[in-house]
Amino acid sequence: MYDFAILWDWIAFSIRWLHVICAMAWIGASFFFIALDLGLKQAPNMPKGAHGEEWQVHGGGFYHIQKYLVAPENMPEHLIWHKWQSYITWVSGAALLMVVYWVGGELFLLDPSKADLTLWQGILISGGSLTLGWLAYDFLCKSPLGEKPTLLMLLLFVILVVMSWGYNQIFTGRAALLHLGAFTATIMTGNVFFQIMPNQRVVVADLIAGRTPDAKYGKIAKLRSTHNNYLTLPVVFLMLANHYPLAFATEYSWIIACLVFLTGVTIRHYFNTMHATGAGPNWTWPVTVVIMLVIAWLSTYPGGDTYEESEARALSVLEQSYAAAPGFEDAYDAVISNCSMCHSREPAWDGMHWAPKGVVLETEADVLRHADQIYLQAGLSHAMPPPSAVEMDMQQRLNIVSWYHAARDGGEG
Secondary structure: OOOOOHHHHHHHHHHHHHHHHHHHHHHHHHHHHHHHHHHOOEEEOOOEEEEEEEEEEOEEEEEEEEEEEEOOOOOOOOOOOOOOHHHHHHHHHHHHHHHHHHHHHHHEEEEEOOOOHHHHHHHHHHHHEEEEEEEEHHHHHHHHHHHHHHHHHHHHHHHHHHHHHHHHEOOOOOHHHHHHHHHHHHHHHHHHHHHHHHHHHHHHHHHHHHHOOOHHHHHHHHHHHHHHHHHHHHHHHHHHHOOOOOHHHOOHHHHHHHHHHHHHHHHHHHHHHHHHHHOOOOOOOHHHHHHHHHHHHOOOOOOHHHHHHHHHHOHHHHHHHHHHHOOOHHHHHHHHOOOOOOOOOOOOOOOOOOHHHHOOOOOHHHHHOOOOHHHHHHHHHOOOOOOOOOOHHHHHHHHHHHHHHHHHHOOOO
């Protein structure tokens, strides 16, 4: 029974690996085509309908690239569609969200100190918010605001601020930031699946039928692609933020998330301008630095429950089974004597401001809540504590393993 924790951790690891690989491919392709598009130049003797061209050198060879603003006169024999990177990134990300934050929702998703929700209620809010977010965004893009891209982007930012605050009122800090990233990534993949690709298929169908494609389809795709370009960097930050308590384990983590979107705009604006003109606006760098300094300052404000709130928190059924299992006292002593120096609300380790990954191990309720991770990190493996920090006695590790096995096997020691 207890081996399921090992299997589940490897499943999560494998999905995360797939997600990262696909995200790298999608982001790389996106950045390449944005840079290519902005760097196109007019040249004499270009084919009819060609908007611009560019020469590039890479890997020992030269590449001659031409772009048609609407479409070429005839359908090419070989046409590559850039879509699967986006689709698989979203599907693997959704699977990872379910594995980590839905199945492990009582630990990673829900924060009882913020909202009294059942796991199913939290899951419904998690999945429902992503769906409703895409529908609202798509409606705005199709409204007259679609003709006013700057105003539309400002309104989108307001929506992201509201969602960031809302998630933070319900979920744990790390889940709130992750969901804001998923909310944004859903918009990005929705743009590809529901708008960019269908419009490109219309153009291809017109070419095959011998009709002249309407330029409006390219315009729609361009708007959505531009949004994706400016949203990419903040999404990457939010997906990595769950590894850094300074980003999520603070009362103002929702403001930090919003400010990160502004840095995405300043950084992308610099590179987009540089690709188009050969020189980027230098003012974007000091503005980005100032925003990051504000983020660093906000990260020093505390978040999460207090020691007293943790002691008073009602235990879940699973946590009660861990507490009743033989060997809990020995396991708890092992954790307190070896882990709480760093994994506390006010870490004693010099230079450490927040507990690593936001995992606090001070009260019995803290230890019970993180039983699976303690077993994997300090019992089954020797990942924690770091050998340079504390040399944990082997018997103490065995005490953790024995207690965990007893709890998972129904109390048989």
